[in-house]
Amino acid sequence: MSQTEYEAAIEHTLMSIEDALDDCDWDIDYERSGAVLTLTLEDNGSQVILSRQSANQELWVAAKSGGYHLAFTAPGWKCSTTEENLPTLLNRVLTEQQGEPVDLGLSQ
Secondary structure (H helix, E strand, O other), rough: OHHOOOOOOHHHHHHHHHHHHHHHOOEEEEEEEOOOOOOEEOOOOOOEEEEEEHOOEEEEEEOOOEEEEEEEEEEEEEEEEHHHHHHHHHHHHHHHOHHHHHOOOOOO
């Protein structure tokens, strides 16, 4: 994947997450600052942080349960340790931190 393709894929992904958060029923705030998207669960103040890692063309997710490195493999982002795709991983870590089921409705 070229650097241009990576940048387009990551930007599309972060925008899709923002759109899903705007439409979801959970009280999850988000803020983007450069290459970092921070999700804050309003009920308990915990955070999930997604960051662009351009040098190695990865997307990193930091949550209470750990740090996850995802690489883009068609059709989308896949975690190198859990083998989860990004929507599954995000729903899982948000559910763990929220204490109730969270489904952002993201597609791969």
